Amino acid sequence: MGHKTVFDCSVIDLGKVHFDAGNLTVVENDSTFPFDVKRVFYLFDIAGGESRGAHAHKECHQFLIAASGSFEVALDDGKFKRQVYLNRPDLGLHIPPGIWASEVNFSSGAICLVLASHTYTEADYIRNYDEFLKYRMVPDIQLVSYDKHFLEKSWNWLNDPEVKYLTNTGDFTREQQQKWFQSLPTLQNYRLWGVMIGHEPAGVFGLKKIENSSAEYWGYIGEKKFWGNGYGKLIMNLILDEARHLGLTMLWLRVIKANPRAIKLYEKLGFSIIEDGEDFYIMQKNL
Ligand SMILES: CC(C)(COP(=O)(O)OP(=O)(O)OC[C@H]1O[C@@H](n2cnc3c(N)ncnc32)[C@H](O)[C@@H]1OP(=O)(O)O)[C@@H](O)C(=O)NCCC(=O)NCCS
Structure with missing residues (x-):
């Protein structure tokens, strides 16, 4: 591939x-x-x-x-x-x-x-x-700031039933999303990036719960046409580099068991399962 x-x-x-x-x-x-x-x-x-x-x-x-x-x-x-x-x-x-x-x-x-x-x-x-x-024919992938344009895109992406299910996203309203967006500049333990593939907004990736030297990784490619082409690995490697620049030494994540593509990707990038829940795994990687 x-x-x-x-x-x-x-x-x-x-x-x-x-x-x-x-x-x-x-x-x-x-x-x-x-x-x-x-x-x-x-x-x-x-x-x-x-x-x-x-x-x-x-x-x-x-x-x-x-x-x-x-x-x-x-x-x-x-x-x-x-x-x-x-x-x-x-x-x-x-x-x-x-x-x-x-x-x-x-x-x-x-x-x-x-x-x-x-x-x-x-x-x-x-x-x-x-x-x-x-x-x-190098795909041009960039991490950019998460702006209003990405906010609008996220609304569509996260309300797509499949993306919503795979990312384990609960219901949310426009108002809640706006409130969350406005609070972003004040959140010290949170980093968020929009991802461009070529000239197209493609997804959202970030680090949550940044504390001491660890953080929770999360992210998704919202544009489905980009799934299954190896972009996930390239994007995650950029995020891992950002995490290293922040001085983090450990990342963890939560993924539902019914998401074999994501699990495979995380394993390939060196994450291993540290908690085997009923329908999810917690995975961890030292940087
Ligand atoms: C998860 C996601 C980031 C993966 O990125 P991607 O670019 O689509 O993934 P890749 O094409 O690099 O595939 C990753 C690996 O999984 C494998 N894979 C794909 N579909 C699979 C399946 N159904 N079962 C097992 N492995 C699968 C691929 O072959 C690839 O392994 P390889 O490099 O050895 O060939 C992306 O698909 C996505 O964001 N999906 C929607 C939301 C989501 O699931 N987010 C993660 C929430 S935890």
Whole structure:
């Protein structure tokens, strides 16, 4: 489904076996990475502070290991960027296809070991960044302030029987909604964003009950045509970043059991069930 994002690039602890004479780390097809290795190459004799890479692959998965020394990997999916620091031979970074990656800031004497899922094919490379963006056709997702326009949209969205049911929203009147909207600027423990997909208002996401280092996450895509396209994950990752910027270290949420899509999404993002109610779960994630 869709393209992978930088949040699908994972750092894997490969473990090590300790001997008196030194350490041993093993990587194997099937168990270590989600692909079979067809090609191995390594970059060495790179001057300190130098950069390499700066391309994307269409099909090829790569697994990077700092076999010696250290370097950073700058990851970019056209919308989000992440920088991963590799400085131990028992750590590996899995980069799925469709991610623009560069290795930067090599320490002197560093060796970058690359295990790849495909043999060399020039046609698999995207070396031009504009071409990469076109290839990704990156959806433009933005968190914006929750204004009157979104208030009006929310009225329609939350009165749609399906959205109302899935979000477990009770009945409310126009007056109650207005009162709530006017109280927003005074609520210290509450953050709320409207979400735009392209030029369209698409949904509402927020953090409630912010206290000390935790908060309750909640949110919904109100425009149904955007459901099931992977947008939920992208939006939630933006909210998780906002939560980190607020200094939060834990988020929890409540979801009805009859909402398998939302539950799957939350599990994929690292939430786990901490309370199993009659018809709902409470899930939690450390940031
Ligand atoms: C919940 C919501 C945010 C999910 O966002 P989305 O962009 O539609 O979800 P995605 O397309 O990313 O799907 C999430 C995952 O659930 C899976 N999924 C979809 N429908 C599913 C179903 N019926 N059963 C199990 N898994 C399902 C998808 O395959 C995807 O997993 P994948 O990435 O491994 O393929 C969005 O659908 C929404 O807001 N729905 C209406 C309101 C709501 O439910 N809000 C949450 C209240 S707690």
